[in-house]
Amino acid sequence: MDRTILFHIFAAFLLLYNFPTTCSSRTSPNITTDQSALLALKSSITLPPDHILVSNWTTTTPSSVCDWVGVTCGKLHRRVAALDLPNMGLIATIPPHLGNLSFLVHLDIGNNSFYGDLPKELANLRRLQHIDVWLNNFSGQIPQWFDAFPKLVYLDVSNNSFSGSVPEDFGNLQSLKVLQMKYNQFTGSIPGTIFNISSLEVLDFTGNSLSGNLPTHMCNYLPNLKGLYLSINELEGQFPPGLQECSKLQSLSLSVNQFTGRIPSEIGNLTMLKELLLGFNSLEGEIPREFANLVNLEVISLHRAGLKGLIPSFLSNMSSLQEIGLAINNFSGSLPRNICSQSLVTCLIWRNKLSGTIPSEIGNCTALREIVLAENDFTEYGQEGLVSTNCDVYSFGIMMMEVFTRKKPTDEMFTSDLSLSRWVSEALVNGVTQAMDSRLIRKEEEHFFAEVSCVSSIFELALNCTAESPKNRINIKDALALLQKIRLEFLSKLSEN
Incomplete structure (x- = not known):
């Protein structure tokens, strides 16, 4: 027998003999692998002694990884399926070990202080359906491997410092419903491939530096789009035609760009629209009469639209x-x-x-x-x-607050949770000087306490003028009479001293 043939037969027998041994010695990823990945994440974070992860994410207790804070395991395979760590004050980089959580479906680390890049090992998590890393300090270009997640439904990388262009490959995410990339530093144009994701419901690129034109008929392949948010960019060209094809659109935000031309009459076909923001562009013409069809509209903003x-x-x-x-x-x-x-x-x-x-x-x-x-x-x-006097007395109350606080209702300190009226109301409880204009009264003045008492009475009157229900507001004539009374009482206290 030829020696070469004999050699190959002998080698084949060796392979057959060793094959079972080789297979049996291999170890598959398991819950221990997941535990190691999570502990690697914990070790990358600088935690204060009283942080919940210090005492909870530990192997010194008999509890399972599946019982750790922010960790959810699948019922069948008992592997980590969800990692939810939002709003926990975590400062760290993401270790590559996180890519070993091979059964992970849901990842939420939003509103922390993670920084650096997203490691390429995360591309191994092919089961991922939900990725939320909003409000962190990630930087650099957005990873090109996001298309490695064929089942991805939700992606939010908002409020970070990502830069560069938006990857063309995002168009491969054909299961995606929500894509939020607002308030980063993206440049270039929006890839046309994104407008081919027929499952997309929310597209948000607010607050970047994106430029170029939008596709002529970008809604052709977006039958499910409900929210289109492109404000505060450098987009240009004619007001996007074909928007009427986005029949389910509820929010359209295109403010602070460089769009030109008339608002097309076809916008009246968006009968489900609730929010329309088109201000700070270079439009022309009049408000189309077809706006009358937008019966569900709640907010319309056309400031400085031309x-x-x-x-x-x-x-x-x-x-x-x-x-x-x-x-x-x-x-x-x-x-x-x-x-x-x-x-x-x-x-x-x-x-x-x-x-x-x-x-x-x-x-x-x-x-x-x-x-x-x-x-x-x-x-x-x-x-x-x-x-009417209801409107008149309300304005009178606001005016008094503005004069004695030196604040306007539109001041940036006031939000949906804190209005000028509420601020003044809280100051009456916690100390009226907190809301007073510091230039009006000084502690070293001789009549300081009399002046504070006077302003306090004026604030109370102002709040009576601005009651939420017009029925509860004081009559304008009574308001003027009370203001005169406050004045006389103040003069009387000054004369006593």
């Missing part, structure tokens, strides 16, 4: 409308008599060319909290007795 013409009367028929923002345009004529729907909270129409008188119906808007009509050419406010 628009002109009359403010459409059909805005009065939108019973869901809560905010109207039409400031810094070239609108002319008079305000529609029924401009305020029953639910209107904010109305900003300043710096236009409006004229005439303010309609009396504004005073009947029970939900209205802020109306700014300044820098128009209206007849003096209330000159013809058209504005």
